[in-house]
Amino acid sequence: MKHIIDPLDLSVEELDSYLDLADRIYANPEKYAHVCDGKKLATLFYEPSTRTRLSFEAAMLNLGGSVLGFSSAENSSATKGESVADTIRVVSNFADICAIRHPKEGAPMVAAQYSQIPVVNAGDGGHQHPTQTLTDIMTIRALKGRLGNLTIGLCGDLKFGRTAHSLITTLARYAGIKFILISPPELEIPDYIRDNTLIQKKIPFQEVERLEDVIGNLDVLYMTRVQKERFFNEEDYVRLKDSYILDMEKMSLAKDDMIVLHPLPRVNEIAVEVDNDPRAAYFKQVQYGVYIRMALIMKLLEVNDIEC
Amino acid sequence: MNVDSLKRGIVIDHIKAGSCMDIYKYLELDKLDCSVAIIKNAKSNAMGKKDIIKVEGLLDIDLDVLGFIDCNITVNVIDDGKIIEKKKLTMPETIRNVVSCKNPRCITSIEHGIDQIFKLSDPENHVYRCAYCEQKYEKK
Structure with missing residues (x-):
């Protein structure tokens, strides 16, 4: 299981393969419309977002999967004092992959330590994206x-x-x-x-x-x-x-x-x-953001590319 | 000033003068039952002044903590009144739960129960950074 927390979590060779897959999806998006049927993406956004969250959700929906999650800390158990570690342990039971945004630097790394599903850093404070x-x-x-x-x-x-x-x-x-x-x-x-x-x-x-x-x-x-x-x-x-x-x-x-x-x-x-x-x-x-996130989801869920 | 020689234990020598209490704290020597001697500002040919810590009865010590603080420190293991081993210190790649991140923007400032992890990022300049937020550890 692979997590994407830091840009260096992907080698240059992996980056090339992600970009190549995104190009193939861009050229023929309809061929990828069901490769993630039955899979679920959790979007855990403790901080406001328009593009990144919707881009992740659009990416998963375009692949035939579904999405669940929250879009602000106020709508989550964080307001009750729940830790990131506990939240991800719970969410691991509900979804196959998770994208997390958090105002504190390093929060996705904590999530990855406790997660049973791939974790993607969707922005941690002023640190990395x-x-x-x-x-x-x-x-x-x-x-x-x-x-x-x-x-x-x-x-x-x-x-x-x-x-x-x-x-x-x-x-x-x-x-x-x-x-x-x-x-x-x-x-x-x-x-x-x-x-x-x-x-x-x-x-x-x-x-x-x-x-x-x-x-x-x-x-x-x-x-x-x-x-x-x-x-x-x-x-x-x-x-x-x-x-x-x-x-x-x-x-x-x-x-x-x-x-x-x-x-x-x-x-x-x-x-x-x-x-x-x-x-x-x-x-x-x-626009490119949706296609590369489709490629990212496929790679992390180890979904095989389809023959075009 | 006389401090009895050790029969069995550890001598932590060549500590930069004034740093012995930091080591006492990091190694949690206050929690030990055995005798601990702290010698401050001892004369040293090489260093001018140095600190020394002698711990009676203890043969094992967290070398990573000492390497993180100062890898020029020497550690001698004493048994039957003789030095049986001189431990070599290196800067550890990772230290865990020795020091805490001071960055208020770091997840460690609010998330309880997680390890405080620092990684060696620049051995030449002895720089450690928080594994979560990459903030540089500043000793004081």
């Missing part, structure tokens, strides 16, 4: 044709932005990757990403404050929202929330084939006028 990364790299591979030899700019809240942490950790394993990290000093990447992933593995990166100065060098621009819910101090959030706004003026400085990604939801960090630019790929990204 490995399935968003699957969505991101499927989008990059589809639109850029490769996952290596790319200059990736990550912009905004790199301190609490869990999608940025998982994306850096994953892409750092591909050859020829260079990162440009664009953030105010208060929202720089955490030291476990800088020290353990970038410095120890000698990945080229630079940290800058101005998007305009570097946007012309990028193959991929990954915008992130300033994570209001992670701040202990409202004043700090207000001071930093408008640090970066991508508009058409800045887009005019970018390469013609750069793509713009965003894990969504956005607040105001991408102006609506950018949506119509062909380089804006963030809504396409959402």
Whole structure:
């Protein structure tokens, strides 16, 4: 039984096989409509979510399975003080696979220690979000044709932005990757990403404050929202929330084939006028998210691919 | 100052001066019935000053805890008044339930009954990180 808690839980070879399966599903979704008949996905969301939870649920429904779960801690026994360990031991009796989102970092790892079914980290606080990364790299591979030899700019809240942490950790394993990290000093990447992933593995990166100065060098621009819910101090959030706004003026400085990604939801960090630019790929990204999660569910449930 | 030689037990030597009480706490020596001698600021040619702990009657000790604190410490096992073994310390890959994560955003801050696990992430700089949230362990 395999759990997906950290981006490094999947080897590069496994990532390739997940992406290949997702591509086959994307090409022929109807052929996969019953491969998970009778299987159940539990979505344990202790924190609000629109895309990730609905994407997981859509993925399971598209495969013929069914879903159960809760969408906030208030609707669960967490309000009665139940631990994550006890909750997953109970849910293991009701479902075949589980996706868990929790505001505390490391909660999915606790769940995996006590679970009888595969556990997928659907976001743990400001730490990691490995399935968003699957969505991101499927989008990059589809639109850029490769996952290596790319200059990736990550912009905004790199301190609490869990999608940025998982994306850096994953892409750092591909050859020829260079990162440009664009953030105010208060929202720089955490030291476990800088020290353990970038410095120890000698990945080229630079940290800058101005998007305009570097946007012309990028193959991929990954915008992130300033994570209001992670701040202990409202004043700090207000001071930093408008640090970066991508508009058409800045887009005019970018390469013609750069793509713009965003894990969504956005607040105001991408102006609506950018949506119509062909380089804006963030809504396409959402679509890919369902297919890669279908592939993920099939792999973790060890459902054989069908002959096409 | 004289502390009797051990007939049988363990001498934890070359402890960085001032750290002996941390070791006393981590090894839970307060829970032992046997004699424990703590020598602070002993003269040392190599270190200038050092701390020493002598534990009578005990031949086994959690070397991982000592390796986590400082792998330059030496551990001598004494029997019949003679050193019968010098234990070599290394930094353990994982330590469990020795120290706690201080990150208020970590699941360990609210979930009771789970192990506190730290993993060695940078041996050169002696950095351990929480297995759950990856926060660096800061000694003080």
